[in-house]
Amino acid sequence: MIRAAMIFLASGLILGCTGNPVRIESRALGNQVSAAPDRYIIAAVDNNPVAFVAHAGSSPRGYDSVAEYGPSVHARQVMHAVEQEYGLKEVSAWPIEALHMHCAVLEVPPGADRASLIAKLSQDSRVRLSQPMQSFQTRTDVYNDPYVGLQRGFQQMDVAGAHPISRGEGVKIALIDTGVDTAHPDLKGAVVAAENFVDADASAFRKDRHGTEMAGVIAAVANNGEGIVGVAPAAHLLAYKACWQTRPDEDAALCNSFTLARALAAAFAAHAQIINMSLAGPEDPLVGGLIREGLRRGVLFVGAAEAGKPGVLHQPGVIEVASAEAQSPVDGAVSAPGREILTLLPGGHYDFASGVSIATAQVSGVVALMLAKNPSLGAVAAARVLRDTSSAGGAESAKRVDACAALVMLSHQGSCRARTDGEINNIDEHSARFAAH
Secondary structure (H helix, E strand, O other), X not given: OHHXXXXXXXXXXXOOOOOOOOXXXXXXXXXXXXXXXXXXXXXXXXXXXXXXXXXXXXOOOOOOOEXXXXXXXXXXXXXXXXXXXHXXXXXXXXXXXXXXXXXXXXXXXXXXXHHHHHHHHHOOOOOOEEEEOOEEEEOOOOOOOOOXXXXXXXXXXXXXXXXXXOOOOOOEEEEEEOOOOOOOHHXXXXXXXXXXXXXXXXXXXXXXXXXXXXHHHHXXXXXXXXXXXXXXXXXXXXXXXXXXXXXXXXXXXXXXXXXXXXXXXXXXXXXXXXXXXXXXXXXXXXXXXXXXXXXXXXXXXXXXXXXXXXXXXXXXXXXXXXXXXXOOOOOOXXXXXXXXXXXXXXXXXXXXXXXXXXXXXXXXXHHHXXXXXXXXXXXXXXXXXXXXXXXXXXXXXXXXXXHHHHHHXXXXXXXXXXXXXXXXXXXXXXHHHHHHO
C-alpha cells in the first residue's frame, strides 16, 4: 500500500529510555472481565473517609506521613455481607475518594439473572450503587480518500496562528484511552505520567495505536526536528490506559465501567485540568457520577459527541466534539477536522487517522492553549468561546474550531491572518506527495 511507506518514516530511529515507565495498577482487571463483561456487576457502599498513613517500609515508595484514602472497616464489612447474601464473588474492589464510596467488581453466580440481581441490589438500603459492567469503545471512522492533507487539522484550525499566544504551557491533560507509545521520539518529555488500569502488559501499552494517535495530535513536540507538531506541544500528558485494542493493528478498542472509573479517579488525584475521552458508550451511573464530580471540581471534559441517543458524555458542562466532515450535525457540539489527520503510530512511526476521536483530541489541545492563558476558565465559558470563534468550513464541512481566533478573543492580544483556499490546497498537494513516498 502507498501509505505503508509513510508509516516507516522514523523506523531507523534508535529509541532510548523515556524516564516515564508505565506503572501497572495493582487493581487492574484480568482478561476474564474483558472477555465476558455480562457476567459481572459493579456495586458500591458508603465509605466514610479514612486516611491510612504510610510509614517507611510499608509501601514501595517508603515515605513517612503519606496519607492514602482507603476503605473503612465498616464499608468492607457491609460489602462482604452483601456478597455473601447474594452469592456474589469479588473480583476487585477499590475506594473512590471523589464520591466517598467503596466500589467492587462482582461476579454474578452461575445461573443467576444479572438484571434481576441488580434490581434487588438497588432496593437494598446498604447499597449505594449497583449497575452492570458496561462496555465502551473508542470513536474511530475509516475513510477511503487518503492524502487529504498533511496536518490538515492543524492548518484548518490555524493552530500556528495561536502558538505565539499560547502553546499550552504546563497544562495537565489526562488522556483516558488505550496505551501510548511513551518512547515515541515525537513525545519525548510530553508524557509525564502513565498508568495501566487494564492489565499488566507494559509492552502492549507502548504498542497501542489509538492512544498514541490521540497523544500525537494533542502534544507532539514542536521544533525537535521530528515528524509533526501537536496542537498543545507544551502541555503535560497523563496517559491512562482504560481501553484495550480488539485487534493489534487496528484503532478499534473497548473500555468498561471499572477501567474508566479507575482512570477518572487517577486523573482527579493527579489534578488534571482537562480530561480527553475520545469514546462512546451508554449512560453509566458510576462513570457519569465521576464526570459530574470532576465538573464540580472545575475539570474541563472534552468528549466525542454521539448522534442519536445521548451517551455517558452527554452532560451539561462537557465539551462535546463532532467531526467537521460529518453529514449530520450534533446539537450543542463544536466541530473540528476529523478526516485524514496526520499523527503518530507506535514504534516511532506516522500515519493518517480519521474519526470523531481525532477531532476530539484536537479540541482538547485547543482548550489547553486557552487554559494556559486563563487558568480559571470554566467549561461553559470555554465552550462559548469555541463556538463564537468557529470559522466556516468548506461546502462539505460544518463550522470548525479556530484556535487562533479563540486565543485572540480570550487574551485580547494578537491577530489572525486570513488564509486562502490556495494555501489549504497546497497543504493537500504536499500531503499526497508525502504519503506517496
